[in-house]
């Protein structure tokens with residue numbers, strides 16, 4: 001039986017999973033189609049991907065719900081099924097991980113901007129996340145992860161929704177890009193230190209970075225170090241496998257498992273307590289990450 005999630009993170013570096021979206025497309029999901037539908041329509045295919053991550057050594061899985069909020073699903077006419085997709089996702093991930101390993105309910109961006117920058121009302125954004133959170137609670141997740149965020153206001157909406165229904169741990173992660181000056185900022189101009197400090201203030205138990213543009217795994221080590229210096233909380237890093245490139249064979253990510261594995265020790269040295277992979281990473285990336293983490297433990 002597993003320990004409470006935060007206790008496990010305090011005791012050792014946990015290994016996350018790798019990409020879901022790119023894996024779903026390899027399994028036949030049409031580019032642009034909502035992968036959350038498969039939690040109900042093609043559960044065996046979702047679980048097959050998650051099993052490969054579990055077999056590669058992941059200590060935790062994210063639910064297949066990155067675009068599972070009503071706003072994103074509405075782009076495909078699937079918004080009425082949001083709760084159903086999120087609940088199914090939590091149950092599938094639990095079935096794969098059993099009682100010994102962790103399931104994190106995944107909340108991604110709603111895909112727009114909150115007033116006054118955009119036309120989404122704050123209350124409605126909280127409601128979209130609230131629906132996911134209720135499904136995750138019913139589905140028995142161990143913790144929540146808010147990821148790929150660029151605006152702190154949106155992180156705030158997600159944390160507010162979570163805390164209405166649960167006191168389970170929250171991981172809050174933003175997507176940083178590298179500026180021409182060599183610093184790191186989200187698309188909305190937030191630095192790693194600002195992000196970490198504010199997300200902790202808002203109630204995040206773990207802060208992190210994922211899915212940056214133009215970053216390699218060594219850039220993530222810098223971001224982790226900045227976040228670690230800013231807050232007294234565990235830090236998560238989910239680097240993507242480099243920049244996606246459109247080729248004749250579809251979208252290709254260039255950072256191989258072996259290339260990325262060389263950066264794992266630096267992430268841990270910088271303070272990362274959870275290491276996983278974002279877009280373009282595969283079960284093979286995760287398998288090599290596992291080997292690196294095991295080496296570090298000696």
Ligand SMILES: [Zn+2]
Pocket residue numbers: 210211240278279
């Ligand atoms: Zn990503």
